[in-house]
Amino acid sequence: MTTTSGGGPAERSKAAVLEDVAGLAGVSAMTVSRVLNAPEKVRPETRARVLAAVQELGYRPNFAARSLVTGRSGVLGVVSFDTTLYGPASTLYAIERAAREHDYLVNIASLATMTRKSIAEGVDRLRQQSVDGVIVIAPHESAVEGLRDLPPDLPVVDVGGGERLAIPAVAVDHHSGAFRATRHLLDLGHETVHHLSGPVNWIDGYHRIQGWRHALRDREAPPPLVGDWSANSGYEQGKRLCRDPSVTAVFVANDPMALGLIRAFRESGRRVPEDVSVVGYDDVPEAAHFWPPLTTVRQNFATLGRQAFQLLLDRMVGLGTTERRTVEPELVVRESTSRR
Template identity: 90%
Template sequence: MTTSPGGEPAERTKAAVLEDVAGLAGVSAMTVSRVLNAPEKVRPETRARVLAAVQELGYRPNFAARSLVTGRSGVLGVVSFDTTLYGPASTLYAIERAAREHDYLVNIASLEAMTRRSIAEGVDRLRQQSVDGVIVIVPHESAADGLRDLPPDLPVVDVGGGERLSVPAVAVDHHAGAVRATRHLLELGHETVHHLSGPANWIDANNRMQGWRHALRGREIPPPLAGDWSANSGYEQGKRLSRDPSVTAVFVANDPMALGLMRAFREAGRRVPEDVSVVGYDDVPEAAHFWPPLTTVRQNFATLGRQAFQLLLNRMVGHDTSERRTVEPELVVRESTSRR
């Protein structure tokens, strides 16, 4: 039933199935299955014979059949917004690596928009391909709502979402990061610190803004500006800020915006750091080579991703925690900040 008519055993028309291997090894299909899933339960010589047959036929278990009967797929999903951004991309990468080590595959669903609906849709798309669990990287207010609509039977872990989520979560402590950045500037003798924030309703943006506010307590708090994370928006808002001569220190909510802002200041004739000090956020790999090298807050995305996977793994094996883990960011001082 298995032998190909014309000679070469490697030349089969259809892919080999369990039964074929069993036939060739002279055992039952079940034994082959065991060799693959619980080798210790099969006598070494039998095992060897089966393995040889597997090898010879180039047998590969049928994923669909297996997961139909086991109810597990070995695939997990990641819902993310714009995986082109440094943060999500790095987190995704770390998740993928962690997943691979545990023999999980990662399926991605990026979102066009960040609405409650689109999150639900993203999760849904993944669920239809029966992922075993989902990690949601949507640092937006809408995520909180989006996560509420989820079916309770699907293990979900959130990354960088809000505080009051019903699911396990990992997040960087942006409040602390912002405080560190702002204090650093105050300690350098600046009267106050201006802030260029991320877009409204982004959790990260809000947390950083709050941290900034917190560190500024008791002082004059200038009205914050908001960008859209892009260098370009940093440039535009920078142009505006540079007209205000009282500005001597700016805490910018991410590195690309800081880059744009520094360009605007430079073009306006205000030197960084001599006239104005700037602190960014993220520590993208290029930040050390900006002009001037950027003082910034480093987020450890690798840890973030790994922790997210760990949490998901816990939930998938049943531990019904709604644990929340925090990753501490770190201030990296370079040359874009100086004493007043």
């Protein structure tokens, strides 16, 4: 047991508390508290004395005590599905940065599955640690259900969920993104555009299908293939799609699947983009270096995250109805698409 002191100014048997600082500065604990929370209410010279004492003792306010009496914790929670995926990871990162700027800390609860139940559990877990608000990143149909039966007293913001919810939300307009991607292929002269979609019970996946269909409205839409977002599923579905010689253009619902699909096409002797054009979705940092460099739809996750935080902040301070904000994606044309 090494409880002996070492060198820093904060060295005593116990960490310093308000009372200690007060003693050293010759004031009451309340005054110290004021110096820390509302400095303008304390005479400058007293303030200086207190600050010096704080410094000398290396005093750090006890968060639990403050939180107990104020009812606020300065922590917000993020419930997210697999934070290993590019989208959630980027969003989380942006949220964290925005939060820090406002002196909030971020607590995460990642989900192994996205079910109504697991969402509820995640939120619950965070709530027990008395977070001041929660951001949910769970673009899944059943997750949206989970959001319905949330406690009404807890500020919650939804990212990328359905639009049928009565809570504030931010989302990328995937319908528009998919529409543009498909439109781009059509404009290049392709008769029709095939689609490799994400899981249909993912909100994103669903909207991308809709956007694709919409762009194809005056044509015949071939039945979409369904993947699971992984490069591997892209490869598998790509192998199936290869068998159809009429395929000349594919809109793939994310970049990793596009990578797998392109590989499958190449292995079967179909060249991209000479024989078939491919558009991805996400614009992961590597997309520009795929072979060929991938034409894709860029989502601005940083904006998404920042806006989510802003919305939550609004709700936490009281205002904030059920605003819903939308972030526009952007088509990035590279070399995986060409004129038919």
